[in-house]
Every structure is written in structure tokens, then in C-alpha cells.
Amino acid sequence: MEPESSTMGLNAPKPNLTEQQRIVQKGDLLVERFWRISEDYHPDEYDEKRPDPTASQALPDIEQVNLKKQSMDRLHSILLPLLGRQIVDLSKLSDPIKIRREPDATFELMFNKLAELEPTLEQLRSEYYVLFPEKIDTPYPYDNNDQHLEEFKTFRVRSLGDRLMVDAILNAISVIDESRELLEQMNLCIKRHRRYRKIDIDRCRKNILESTADTLEGIKTTKGWLRGSEFELIQHHWPTQIRVFDDTLDTLSTLIDPPTNTNEPNPTIQPEQPERNHLSEPVLRMARLSRPIIKLTRLFFHKISRRVINMKQLPVSVGMSSFVLKDLSDSADEAGRIFQRLVKLLREVNNNEHEDDEAISSPFTKISSILECSFETYLFYVLLYLVPRLPETGSFPTQDSFNDWCITWHNLFYLAIENFEHAASMLDNPE
Helix, strand or coil, rough: CCCCCCCCCCCCCCCCCCCHHHEEEEEHHHHHHHHHHHHHHHHHHHHCCCCCCCHHHCCCHHHHHHHHHHHHHHHHHHHHHHHHHHHHHHHHCCCCHHHHHHHHHHHHHHHHHHHHEEEEEEEEHHHHHHCCCCCCCCCCCCCCCHHHHHHHHHHHHHHHHHHHHHHHHHHHHHHHHHHHHHHHHHHCCCCCCCCCCCCCCCCCHHHHHHHHHHHHHHHHHHHHHHHCCCCHCCCCCCCHHHHHHHHHHHHHHHHHHHCCCCCCCCCCCCCCCCCCCCCCCHHHHHHHHHHHHHHHHHHHHHHCCCCCHHHHCCCCCCCCCCCHHHHHCCHHHHHHHHHHHHHHHHHHCCCCCCCCCCCCCCHHHHHHHHHHHHHHHHHHHHHHHHHHCCCCCCCCCCHHHHHHHHHHHHHHHHHHHHHHHHEEEEEEEEC
């Protein structure tokens, strides 16, 4: 698509107008340009404008792969960095102080920047069509036999599409929309977008800055999914999910040692009616023995995280299938859900709200069995796929040191599970 001339309509002869009327007339042209670019390049429109994939699908597989590799290279090295620079430039221009001080010059610069930005958005859309020639109507399963596909495994490609569309391009479109909205709020145009809403100008400026930061972070994330090692990609959501472990430990600490209510200087204590948040001795023992399991789980994820292991020394593909990658990617979230269920179960048993048709210990042993089985699998993945890629000497951790750590961790985790299950069995016969 040929970009419009940056001076199109801005410097054209106009009838005798006041200075304010002339600025508003330019504002109308600029708002229209903002609006059209947003409409044309919004990700929601991608499927409607998708070219016929027949031609690309007719190419030999090796050529399709090469085209996609070239597209990923262009996105990583050229287009995404270019998008970031252009969005930052537009954000700097979309400043109410700058616009009020020099409306003519700022409008001209904004028009020029949009003329640069539009071809970039066009090229980004074209590269998206190369990587995703067909519309994806429903999520496709994670393949258990695609180890050979290197950077084109389902796990990477599926998330890459979301990162590119949502984290990078959609946030960039938000900057465009909010820059247009700023002009509307400043009454520098007559035409209003059909979704116009009255908001504070300072709030509008803050939205622009936030969306700019989100765009830059989205570009960084997308570049990671283009070139990052699979072992780094599986950790994308771990930081948020691992915080659940800390929250659970805090909850357990409160249950084990409830805080004293200092707001009531003379609390009325009725020994014959104990507070329900105080744990019985058997449940208290279970709560205490839950903590080593959670702490060891947190340690496991920390040890194989990017904070400890230099991911740059790992290849893009470490030999795992998409099914295995997805399993590891979800592992922290699954563990967090189990620990939340464990806390809920402790409260239910303490308050005699558990199911009467099964032994009290049964749900606890189910939880411990799931954890033991899951982490046996995760540890196997680490030993099979990660450890052989670590350096044998020199760097830390080395293969030998990591193997030793895994053995120690496994023994401690198994002991914690064993102690937990022993305490659970005593719930059925508390006497």
C-alpha cells in the first residue's frame, strides 16, 4: 500500500479562517488519518483481509519452511524494532504541552510519523500471513511427535501468533487510538470518533504512555518467542504462578499461628467455644508438613529458571515435543492449584466439613500422589532435555553439579511426601 503524502491536505490553500479554525481543520485531517490506520490495521481485521493461501501451500515444504524462517528473521531484526521506535516517536509527539505550544509543527510531525508507521503495519501484517497462511478457527492440540520441527513446533508457533497480534500490534494500535483521542479531548477537531467519550486530558496522556510501555514490552516478548530457547519460553507465565506458592505459605503460616487481635484490648475468651480458625492438633501437623513440600516445589522452579541458568547457552530447540513443552509450561500453575486445594482441604477437615463417605486421609494422599507423580515426570524432563545441554565444565551450573542437585532435591521431596502421607494416615485414627 502506498503511504499517503505527509503533507496531503495539511498545507493546501484554505479560505480565510481564524488561526483556531485553521488548526481545527488540520486536526480533522489528522484525526481521520489516525482513525483510518487503526481501522485498516487492527488485528480484528486480519482474517477479513487474509490472501488466498493456495499459492503458498502449493510450494514444496522446504520452501514454505524457508519462507517462514526469513519472515521470523525480518520480524525479529527489522520490523519489530522499527515498530518500537516509531511508536515511541508518536508517543512523544502526542503530548498536550507540545501540541498547545506548537500545534502546526506538531501536527506536521505527527502526519509524517503516521506516513512512516503505516508501511510498517502493512509489512507486519504481511509477515503474519506468511507465518499463518490459514485462519485458525479453533485451538489445535499440542503435538506429541513434533520434536523435529525445531522453531516451528505447535507450542512456539501457537503462542507466537498471540504475542505478535496482541502484545505487539494491538498495543501499538492502542497508542494510535489514544493519540487520536487526545486531539478530540483537546477540542482540536470537529469530527468525533463514534466511540468518543469525555475523559481528562491528563488521563488520556497517561493512557498513551502506558500503551507505549505495553507495546515495547510486547515487542520484547514477541522477539523472545521468535528466537528464545524453548526452556525459556516454558517459563513465560511462571513468575506470576510461582507467587501463588508464596501466598499459600503465608496462608499456612496464618493458620498455624493465627495473629493476635490487638484491636480489642479486653477480648472475651470462651474456652468452651474455640475459634474455628484454630487448627486441631492432627490438622496442625498436616499444615506444618505441607510447608516443606511447597518450599521444595518453589525451589525446583527457581533452580531451573532463567535467573539461575543462562538461557543464551541453550539452543532454540532442546528436543522436546509440544506436548512436553506445554506440560512443563503448565507445571507451576498446576502445582499452585493443588496447593490452594490443599489449604481448602485443611480448613474443611478442621471444621468437619469433609466428605463422610471416604477416609479423611484419602484426599490428602491423592494430592501427595499427584505431586509425586508430576514432579517425577518434570524431573525426568529436566534430566533428559536440559542437563545434557549444560556445559560440562567452566560455567555454572555444570552438568555434574546440576545432576547432584537433582538427586538431593528428589530425596528431600520424596521424604517430605512420605512424612506428609504418614501424618495423613493418622487422621483416620487420631487416637
